[in-house]
Amino acid sequence: xxxxxxxxxxxxxxxxxxxxxxxxxxxxxxxxxxxxxxxxxxxxxxxxxxxxxxxxxxxxxxxxxxxxxxxxxxxxxxxxxxxxxxxxxxxxxxxxxxxxxxxxxxxxxxxxxxxxxxxxxxxxxxxxxxxxxxxxxxxxxxxxxxxxxxxxxxxxxxxxxxxxx
Numbered sequence: 001x002x003x004x005x006x007x008x009x010x011x012x013x014x015x016x017x018x019x020x021x022x023x024x025x026x027x028x029x030x031x032x033x034x035x036x037x038x039x040x041x042x043x044x045x046x047x048x049x050x051x052x053x054x055x056x057x058x059x060x061x062x063x064x065x066x067x068x069x070x071x072x073x074x075x076x077x078x079x080x081x082x083x084x085x086x087x088x089x090x091x092x093x094x095x096x097x098x099x100x101x102x103x104x105x106x107x108x109x110x111x112x113x114x115x116x117x118x119x120x121x122x123x124x125x126x127x128x129x130x131x132x133x134x135x136x137x138x139x140x141x142x143x144x145x146x147x148x149x150x151x152x153x154x155x156x157x158x159x160x161x162x163x164x165x
Contacts, residue, residue: 064093065164067136069100073154074145080108081154084145085116085127087162089136097134100127100144101161108151116144124161 068090075082089095104110104125110118116127133142148154 064091065095066091067095067098067162067164069160069162071102071160076154080111080147080149080151082145082147083154084143085160086141086143087129087136088141089138091164092138094138094140095134095136095164097129097165098136099129099163099165101125101163102159104148105151108148110146111149113146114144115142116146118146 066089067087069085069087071083071085073081074084085100087098087100100116101121101124103123110125113127115130115133117130119126119128127144127146129142130144133144136142
């Protein structure tokens with residue numbers, strides 16, 4: 001007779017999704033949060049000053065999870081700029097992942113992004129964590145960057161929204 005071990009494997013041998021909710025459970029919550037955040041960003045309500053986190057009412061903590069994102073231009077030239085975004089865990093528990101959103105100025109196109117996966121939701125640009133930088137300890141942070149072509153200068157302070165999960 002062969003018995004199977006009931007021990008939990010070390011964290012290094014767990015699948016990357018261990019401890020995360022199945023995608024089918026997370027999707028409705030993320031969709032609702034994205035819709036609320038999109039409405040706030042598009043209405044101009046709650047838009048913070050450059051580098052300030054989003055209005056907390058727009059991104060409510062989920063089970064102690066919350067995050068904030070700040071942008072800084074690292075270089076600029078006549079036809080574009082390079083930006084760095086810092087994502088910080090502002091919640092009371094570790095984050096399993098994050099998504100940052102912002103309205104990309106008209107006439108500007110992101111031509112490359114690193115340390116995040118680029119996407120769009122309605123008229124917002126999104127950056128979702130890469131497989132290797134989504135988990136953030138309490139007060140921990142990570143960065144991602146991107147290069148923009150078009151428009152002569154970096155934005156003066158886009159509203160960045162951050163969703164945990």
